[in-house]
Amino acid sequence: MEVSPLPASPILALIRKDLLVEARTREAVGLTLVLAVLVLIVFRAGFEVVGTAQPAAPVLWIALVFATIGGLARGFHAEADRGMLDALVASPADGGQIFLAKTASGSLVAVALGLLTLVLAGVLIDAALLVSFHVVVPFVILGAVGLSAVAALVSAISARARQRAALMPVVALPLCLPLLLVGVQETQAAISIFFVAHSPAAGLAAITAYDALVIALGYLVAPRALET
Amino acid sequence: MQPARLERILRLKIPFYIAAAVLQIAGIYLGLLWAPILSTGFSSPVAQRIFYFHLGAALASYVGFSVTLVGSVLYLRKRDLFFDSLSRDAAGLGLAFALMVLTSGPLWGYAEWGTPWRFDDARLMTYLTLGLVFVGYFAVRRSAPNPAERARSAALYAIVGYVLVPLSFLSVLIFRSLHPRVVLPGGGGIGPEGGMVVGICVTAAMLLFVALLLSRTELTLLEAKIERLQQGVEA
Numbered sequence: 001m002e003v004s005p006l007p008a009s010p011i012l013a014l015i016r017k018d019l020l021v022e023a024r025t026r027e028a029v030g031l032t033l034v035l036a037v038l039v040l041i042v043f044r045a046g047f048e049v050v051g052t053a054q055p056a057a058p059v060l061w062i063a064l065v066f067a068t069i070g071g072l073a074r075g076f077h078a079e080a081d082r083g084m085l086d087a088l089v090a091s092p093a094d095g096g097q098i099f100l101a102k103t104a105s106g107s108l109v110a111v112a113l114g115l116l117t118l119v120l121a122g123v124l125i126d127a128a129l130l131v132s133f134h135v136v137v138p139f140v141i142l143g144a145v146g147l148s149a150v151a152a153l154v155s156a157i158s159a160r161a162r163q164r165a166a167l168m169p170v171v172a173l174p175l176c177l178p179l180l181l182v183g184v185q186e187t188q189a190a191i192s193i194f195f196v197a198h199s200p201a202a203g204l205a206a207i208t209a210y211d212a213l214v215i216a217l218g219y220l221v222a223p224r225a226l227e228t
Numbered sequence: 229m230q231p232a233r234l235e236r237i238l239r240l241k242i243p244f245y246i247a248a249a250v251l252q253i254a255g256i257y258l259g260l261l262w263a264p265i266l267s268t269g270f271s272s273p274v275a276q277r278i279f280y281f282h283l284g285a286a287l288a289s290y291v292g293f294s295v296t297l298v299g300s301v302l303y304l305r306k307r308d309l310f311f312d313s314l315s316r317d318a319a320g321l322g323l324a325f326a327l328m329v330l331t332s333g334p335l336w337g338y339a340e341w342g343t344p345w346r347f348d349d350a351r352l353m354t355y356l357t358l359g360l361v362f363v364g365y366f367a368v369r370r371s372a373p374n375p376a377e378r379a380r381s382a383a384l385y386a387i388v389g390y391v392l393v394p395l396s397f398l399s400v401l402i403f404r405s406l407h408p409r410v411v412l413p414g415g416g417g418i419g420p421e422g423g424m425v426v427g428i429c430v431t432a433a434m435l436l437f438v439a440l441l442l443s444r445t446e447l448t449l450l451e452a453k454i455e456r457l458q459q460g461v462e463a
Contacts, residue, residue, distance in 0.1 A: 157384050161371035170367045171385065174360035178395075181353055213391060221384050224304060 010093035014101030019108065027078070028109055032071025036117040039063040040124050056126030057187035061180050063117050064140070068147035069172045071113075072106045076155040076226070077164050085159055086228060095223025099152055103215060106148035114144040128191035135190040138204060143183045146211040150175045153218040156225040175214070182206050238446045244439035251432035255280060255425060263425045266418060275339030278332050279418075280425050284433030285328035286355075290393055291437055292322025293362060297390045300383035312379035315386060317444035319365050321437055326359045354396040361389035 043059040122130035154172040186203035259280035299315030334344035372378030
């Protein structure tokens with residue numbers, strides 16, 4: 001499998017294209033934000049009805065995972081719906097560069113929305129998330145990047161599938177589980193009163209390693225996934 | 229692969245079935261009745277005997293997913309649908325053995341830890357995630373619009389999902405886990421008798437896997453032959 005070098009300009013051009021489309025349509029941002037808020041509200045309501053404490057860390061990360069996979073799944077699927085997938089593949093950028101651009105543009109959106117979701121979760125679920133904001137933020141950022149990479153990779157593989165919207169969560173959610181587990185564990189540790197004794201270094205290393213692995217796999221696999 | 233050579237390989241399934249049956253019966257007798265009870269390190273030493281079958285099923289599932297990976301890579305290189313069928317069959321068998329692991333493990337876990345499952349345990353969750361990924365593999369296959377696209381999408385997804393196999397295998401060494409470690413120098417305390425039973429049961433599981441894969445491959449080839457004949461008749 002040929003792996004071409006990484007000239008910056010095709011990737012930057014594609015990122016710019018995606019961000020411009022998003023700025024005009026607000027398709028991913030709107031959907032992702034609404035989905036995140038709905039998940040937070042549903043969990044808040046569900047736990048409050050039975051009178052149990054609301055676990056802030058899992059609720060935050062569940063909202064992030066569902067919002068990112070649901071909102072950013074449109075990545076390559078949107079291109080396919082508009083009949084632009086073949087044009088994208090025929091562009092000067094190769095499949096790996098297209099994947100990196102899609103991941104980067106998705107990450108920018110996901111990180112922004114992730115931070116917003118963190119604030120909303122602090123308001124709706126548990127204010128401890130706001131108190132530990134500076135500790136949780138690196139995990140939210142790295143998690144958002146990883147989730148975007150998973151979304152881009154799975155949407156590339158399923159771009160030409162039937163019922164790709166229904167297929168996306170079935171295929172993407174298992175790949176998001178490692179990020180969810182580490183994110184929840186580290187966020188819970190951050191908002192715990194025993195945080196002083198916990199070092200986030202191992203968690204940061206684990207999330208970073210998984211992000212790098214998914215991005216590397218996507219770079220290698222995407223050219224074959226997008227070819228006609 | 230030449231048809232005659234493939235035929236000779238497929239005929240090996242009967243000896244493999246027989247060998248698997250003999251070893252499995254021996255493993256059941258030795259594991260349940262002969263192997264010494266391990267009271268050190270296990271709070272439920274009797275339930276520990278599940279391990280002899282649990283490990284074989286786990287290793288067979290890893291082999292199944294590994295064959296899926298190899299078949300997927302070969303398909304992408306050669307574009308021969310035989311490798312896609314091989315990948316599909318191996319993934320199905322891998323999932324079947326994974327189901328055995330996910331059944332026997334919680335039974336043992338309930339006796340040993342007082343709970344059948346721990347969602348905060350990295351070892352357990354990485355294995356469950358691996359199983360879910362390969363369930364997704366079949367979802368990808370069902371959603372493809374044509375055989376070539378199905379083979380390609382499935383192959384790519386299998387390559388991506390396979391990263392969880394080494395992660396699952398090594399997680400017991402990397403992360404703190406309730407799951408016992410036995411693949412260590414010294415064998416984790418199961419002793420030479422236990423080691424022998426493990427060897428018999430693992431070999432039985434591997435032989436069964438190969439026999440089932442050969443049967444599935446033969447079935448696939450027969451289905452293809454029937455389809456060709458039907459197309460010939462209709463033409």
